[in-house]
Amino acid sequence: MGLMITATHAAGVGPGLWTFQMPPHQVRLFGAAPTSIGHRSVIVVKACNFDAKAQTLQFDVDDAVALNVGTQPEAIAIAAETSTSRGQAASTSRNATPVxxxxxxxxxxxxxxxxxxxxxxxxxxxxxxxxxxxxxxxxxxxxxxxxxxxxxxxxxxxxxxxxxxxxxxxxxxxxxxxxxxxxxxxxxxxxxxxxxxxxxxxxxxxxxxxxxxxxxx
Incomplete structure (x- = not known):
């Protein structure tokens, strides 16, 4: 297990999709991104823990890969895999509307x-x-x-x-x-x-x- 990252101002916007605040230099901790366009950074996370009440998204640095490094401290996290299990669904969004x-x-x-x-x-x-x-x-x-x-x-x-x-x-x-x-x-x-x-x-x-x-x- 590597360094545990806690992203702040996190919000679940869909299944396996979150927005949060993170400056570009921190996004670079997750490896060299293939692109650097726009103002939002994009990362893929293998596993994470989303706390809607605390507005935090936690994940291990080794479980994240940078896809794009933006110019502003706005970022999007995409789950590498989605699951219909209760535990995974809860971490995606506690307020999600069931299909x-x-x-x-x-x-x-x-x-x-x-x-x-x-x-x-x-x-x-x-x-x-x-x-x-x-x-x-x-x-x-x-x-x-x-x-x-x-x-x-x-x-x-x-x-x-x-x-x-x-x-x-x-x-x-x-x-x-x-x-x-x-x-x-x-x-x-x-x-x-x-x-x-x-x-x-x-x-x-x-x-x-x-x-x-x-x-x-």
Whole structure:
């Protein structure tokens, strides 16, 4: 066992996915990352212990590998493996919404994702929907193709794009409403705002955008 790391300001944002605070020089403790782009660092952890109440994420330095070193003290941890066991589920997020409680439209979305997207994007889609449902009750409703709209308040809309293995998401509100806080590329979509989720690492930023969308009062 090596040095035990305790990351602070940690939050579970989906199955096997956490955000936390860690300066770039500490991320380099986990080895030479293949990339150094953007402001967020990304690491993969083999095993960890998440404490939602204390907002900490603990893991052994030998169990972590750096994938990207960002420029700011913001980081994302991705579990190397996910498990449906009770102990692992508790460490992922004590407030996670079990899949069994999803409405039929949500389950249809996850089923289509499983059929059309590769495993990494299946995890990203599941983490995204889980993050939404932890904060907003509702149900996705399928359109005529691979598109789903949120009901009863359609403040976000998602299209599954199998050819490029990503999710295209439109959120209510003009680009100007999101420019100051967006951490993913955004563009206009007929008066609303569109962005893409291309990996599980995009999920925390995607959730921030979704919950900055304009809502019906």
């Amino acid at each position: 069994s409680t999803y409405a039929p439209g949500d389950r249809q979305f996850l089923s289509l994702v499983k059929d059309l997207l590769p495993l990494p994007m299946q995890r990203a889609a599941a983490a995204l929907l889980d993050g939404v449902r932890q904060r907003a009750q509702g149900e996705l409703k399928r359109g005529l193709a691979r598109n789903f709209s949120e009901t009863p308040d359609n403040f976000w809309y998602v299209i599954i794009q199998p050819r490029v293995a990503q999710l295209s998401i439109t959120i209510r509100g003009p680009v100007e409403h999101f420019e100051s806080m967006a951490k993913l590329p955004i563009k206009d979509d007929r008066g609303n705002t569109l962005f893409k989720v291309t990996s599980e690492a995009d999920v925390p930023s995607a959730l921030e955008l979704i919950f900055h969308a304009k809502r019906r009062k």
